[in-house]
Amino acid sequence: MNAPAPIPDHxxxxxVVPFDFRNDEAIRQDPYGYIAGLKDCPDIFFxxxxxxYWVVRPSAAIGEVFSDHERFTATSLAIPKRDSSVVLIPNNFDPPKxxxxxxxxxxxLFSPRALATIDADTRDFTLKLFEAFAPGRCEFVSEFAYxxxxxxxxxxxxxxLSLRDQCLSxxxxxxxxxxxxxxxxxxxxxxxWVSQWLEEQLADPSRNSGSMFQALAQMTIDGEKPAFDDLRAMTLMLFSGGLDTITSQMTHIMRFLAESPAHRQYLLDKPEEIPVALEELLRRFGISFIGRAAAKDQTFHGVFMKQGDVVCAGTPIAGLDPDEWEDPLAVDFQRGGGKRVKHLGFGAGPHLCIGAYLARKQLTIMMEELLLRMPNLRIAADTEAIENAxxxxxxxxxxxxEWDVAG
Ligand code: HEM
Structure with missing residues (x-):
């Protein structure tokens, strides 16, 4: 862990409120209870x-940090700030670029045509992973969510698919x-790793026919094919944006369902309601802490920030804002009155998650296919503690x- 930074003069x-979403002991033991407790902190604290870094608490102000690139630049996204030599495209660019x-x-990459087989393929992978579980038992994070x-x-x-372990490392x-x-x-x-993989694919264009990789290699920007560095930055973005996020989301949703028989039964009785219920789960169990840098010296909701200050837009914080959501810790599948609730789980504005369709698809299929096959789902009896990583x-x-196995 890094030592706390000195407090800047401004x-x-x-x-000043200590908040280390990566390492705090309290966030590890009760992640969402701890985040909900931030309601007693100033609206914007350091x-x-x-x-x-600055932490923004009101959901509406978090939406502004996500959306307003003239005040908050995406050229720096990580908290803490990291080596800026690795650029993620398009996430690290501000409009108009x-x-x-x-x-x-x-x-x-994300057109309905490019994703035509995603439903069938995801179901197929889901069932294969389920079949590999021991009867009535699994360690969900390593055996499924990853x-x-x-x-x-x-x-x-x-x-x-044999590249799975290399990528995961x-x-x-x-x-x-x-x-x-x-x-x-x-x-x-x-x-x-991505450089080497891309070079191998580009050396033999007949590989990967019809794949997202081919669409990437053939796309044009301003009438030109992307240079190798841009291809690499887009590939790296897809790998780093689309994997850990879904895994994280799955772990909290599945834990909730394992501990909430009534919600589980509702989804089993009304599978057609799963897409609406999913949005409430995405609101309740936000997972991302996204950084921006203040683009100029400015006063934001009464707080003076200097150019370059790191500002955090936290989707778990937005989803539990008590001024935005009544009884925010409760999961209420009727919260939107039959419609999908509008949350910030996938961000907002120009950088709104490009992979949201893919993520929703996997999360929906996980619930549709697994809940059916896991009667009386519960946390395994010998579990000592469930912790946030x-x-x-x-x-x-x-x-x-654990779940019941017939016969
Ligand atoms: C549950 C799963 C996911 C969550 C919670 C999530 C969350 C987010 C959030 C909060 C942002 C906004 C970042 C910002 O404003 O800087 C974002 C952007 C992005 N996400 Fe996702 N994401 C998920 C899945 C995926 C998947 C599956 C992919 C692709 C394979 C993906 C690719 C991206 C990309 C490329 C961006 C940047 C878009 C841009 O800058 O225009 N994400 N995601």
């Missing part, structure tokens, strides 16, 4: 942890790293589950 003492990369990626997103993604990219360093050094090391390994996103370290 930060008033009454706004934490000396993780290199020193961001817009053309984002459009090209959305049109070629595996489904990467198998789905490698398959979409047209890559060999650097993804874990990037996201579970406890210090800036560990995270940087993860990015260096990722950079090397240290790291960049909210993820459970392990989740031992």
């Amino acid at each position: 930060v008033p003492a009454e706004l 934490s000396p942890d993780l290199g020193g 961001h817009t053309k990369y984002r459009k090209a990626m959305a049109n070629s 595996k489904l997103p990467i198998d789905t993604f490698l398959n979409l990219m047209g890559a060999d 650097w993804i874990k360093l990037i996201f579970r790293g406890r210090t800036v050094e560990e995270t940087n090391q993860g990015f260096i390994e990722a950079y090397t 240290a790291g960049a996103t909210m993820m459970l370290r392990s989740l031992p589950l």
Whole structure:
């Protein structure tokens, strides 16, 4: 862990509140209870942890940090700030540069045509992983939540599934790293791995026919194919944006369902309501702490920030804001009156998650297929404690589950 940073002169003492979402003991033991407790802190406070950064609490103000690139630049996204030599495209670009990369990626990689087989493939992977569980028992994080997103993604990219463990090793360093050094090391390994993988694919264009990789290699931006460095930055973005996030989300949703028979039964009785229920679960169990840097000296909701200050837009904080959500810790599938609740789980504005469709698909299929096959689902009887893992996103370290097996 890094030592707390000195408090800058422009930060008033009454706004200083320690908050280390990567490592705090309290966040590990009761992640969402701890986040909900932030309601007693100032609306915007400064934490000396993780290199020193502003934490924004009201959901509406978090939406502004996500959306307003003239005040908050995405050129620096990590908390703590990391080695800026590794660029993620399109996430690290601000509009207008961001817009053309984002459009090209959305049109070629995430079009309905590009994702035509995603439903059938995801179901197939889900069932294979279920069949590999011991009868009536699994450790959900390592045996399912880590595996489904990467198998789905490698398959979409047209890559060999045997690469799963290599990818997971650097993804874990990037996201579970406890210090800036560990995270940087993860990015260096990722950079090397992705460079090599891309070179191999580009050397033999007949590989990966019809895959997301081919769409990436063939896309044009301003009429030109992307240079190798841009291709690498987009590939790295997809790997790093689309894997740990879904894993993290799955762990909290599955824990909740294992501990809440009434909610589980509702979804079993009304599977057609799963997409609406999912949005409430995404609101309740936000997982991302996204950074921005103040683009200029400015006063934001009464708080003076200097250019370059790191500002955190936390989706778990937005989802539990008591001024936005009545009884925010309660999961209420009727909260939206039959409609999907509008939350910030996938961010907002120009950088709104490009992979949200893919994520929703996997989370929906997980609930549809697994709940059916796990009667009387519960936390395994011999489980000592369920803890949040240290790291960049909210993820459970392990989740031992049990269910009844017929006969
Ligand atoms: C439950 C799963 C997911 C969650 C909670 C999530 C969350 C987010 C959030 C909060 C942002 C906004 C970042 C910002 O404003 O800087 C974002 C952006 C992004 N996400 Fe996701 N994400 C998920 C899944 C995925 C998947 C599956 C992919 C792709 C395979 C993906 C790719 C991206 C990309 C490329 C961006 C940057 C978009 C841009 O800058 O225009 N995400 N995601």
